[in-house]
Amino acid sequence: MWFKSYRMTFSYLNRIKNFRYPWVKLYSTSQTTVDSAEVKTFVALAHKWWDEQGVYGPLHSMNDLRVPFIRDHLLKTIPNHQPGKPLSGMKILDVGCGGGLLTEPLGRLGASVIGIDPVDENIKTAQCHKSFDPVLDKRIEYRVCSLEEIVEETAETFDAVVASEVVEHVIDIETFLQCCCQVLKPGGSLFITTINKTQLSYALGIVFSEQIAGIVPKGTHTWEKFVSPETLESILESNGLSVQTVVGMLYNPFSGYWHWSENTSLNYVAHAVKSRVQEHPMSAEFVLKRETEELQATACTNPAVHEELKK
């Protein structure tokens, strides 16, 4: 079991690099030789993440939807929040943070955020970008690693885990979501934004966006790996996470803005909460048994009921 998941971690890492960042294959990631070509590519990449008019523009404008969504759902769990830093005191994990596009707004809202990404260059960009802001520098920490690598040391430490535009790039979604659950505190929130697996998402998300209009770089997505909300929900439920909300999002390529939508057949966001009863998820029977025992115990302590039972 252990050996199998270890192997899967490696394949997951390799596949992530290939599917999400096709240009990574073009140069060596060795850290012993630094040549000017590599530096040039690094500079070009850095500019791409934080250029709001560049290739990552749609991700920048998606913040207008996903940040308020995350903020508002987390605020429901905080009784008195401080004005100016409403998420102060929360620990958040941003899985697949890329250049830190979502990590920084969460940090500005007061949360302590750890951003992880398996690609070294992304973390370097993110690190560099946040270093200019002294407030963010203290609140955000970046690490080059995969989620599986930190599951052990960070079990049950996060109030929220955010996996935005990640699950459609993962090989083994069950393991990934299981790890997300393991690092969450009981009662913690998981936020996922991803793309639905429908004919419409093939037509618009792959054919139109990648091949025709060039909104998304070619080869970024593979339709087979898209996840429908129903599949996602069933995997989450089997891991002890209960889905609270699923809302669709629609991108308007002409205005460059995202909009909320009733229709989840393209992009959608899901919010799930880890149950507070922290037992092995397959022991539903066990839980039921315990509850019935508890009921009987309380019934016995009540003299009136005891009388009834006797009769």
Added chain:
Amino acid sequence: MAARFVRRWDAVRAAARSGLLVSCRRWSGASTDTVYDVVVSGGGLVGAAMACALGYDIHFHDKKILLLEAGPKKVLEKLSETYSNRVSSISPGSATLLSSFGAWDHICNMRYRAFRRMQVWDACSEALIMFDKDNLDDMGYIVENDVIMHALTKQLEAVSDRVTVLYRSKAIRYTWPCPFPMADCSPWVHITLGDGSTFQTKLLIGADGHNSGVRQAAGIQNVSWNYDQSAVVATLHLSEATENNVAWQRFLPSGPIALLPLSDTLSSLVWSTSHEHAAELVSMDEEQFVDAVNSAFWSDADHTDFIDTAGAMLQYAVGLLKPTKVSARQLPPSVARVDAKSRVLFPLGLGHAAEYVRPRVALIGDAAHRVHPLAGQGVNMGFGDISSLAHHLSTAAFNGKDLGSMSHLTGYETDRQRHNTALLAATDLLKRLYSTSAAPLVLLRTWGLQATNAASPLKWLTPVIPAL
């Protein structure tokens, strides 16, 4: 393909806006400079009010704001008995903004004058227009600029943990960030003061008047021209005490003359006229000046029989259709004397910045637009800018956004350009229309004014003039 085109177009606009044509020096100063979230350059009425609005905003509790003012701190220990000659007409919308951060209460405790009616009439005809609100509510308030400034200073002192104010500090150089984020290039705006100290900021707000240094440094085009007019201001004593809650404005061929109430016995004068006449008015002796003012309001020398007859005809027609709506021309109170040394003149012009925002820069107040005082709108447009910008920044802060990001700054620009351009154009048109005594234009404006006055839902016009 459409998206690619849209992105390229956006990139071109963004590149142009981010001033690739303007030299972009790499900052070589210390990276240990304080990084402020917002720096407001210019501590006048609009700059100080902007700093207040942000300082009291609930989503800015965690942020650091700096206000730079080139002049000294103005301390008003006791309200002087003589009124200042620089006053502003504050609309109800501006009063709401000022009360949102507690400055209006201070003004109420000092002094202000509410006016309930406004009479605007022509020197070349009998045509006039009367503005008032339902139930004679306050249409606006005349407040001395010093009083407003003092109220704002007091409120700034109360939030000194969030807002730092530096007096006698003039920015001499602004250095813009590189258009695209780069490894060793700071993304913030760098400001150097006269004494050599430097700061960095995520958003620079230019509130430094119509010769804005921020606007010039950013390379933003400014459409401007000078009117051949100067405005003379003075504090006048009325012949007898009256209720004095009406604002009077008469359009003379040389320019409009306005009397704004300050108290039962005092009014403030704003007389826009040619440069030569203005210089004469300021230098003539007090008795002659008082005579000139009274005659400007009372004399019918510019009337012609033709216009009078034409005007009377329309008035008769209006009287048939709407017998209840009869507006008789009222005359303003006569002036007895002028406060010594209160006569001052300043030149007038129009100005409008082609862009209000650039990445990490926003312009508000006179830095963005300069208008003729005939409609009493200058500072109110500035306060309107503050309302809009503070609203956009507050939402951005609550969404964890980078405050200097163009995505919300363009929202502010669109809001305000729509409103300000219309008002600027209308004011300029009125100024030109009333600067002549040529019969056809006089007839046009006489009939126009009478018709507008007769049209009872005049309330649609009242928002344009004093209120916001």
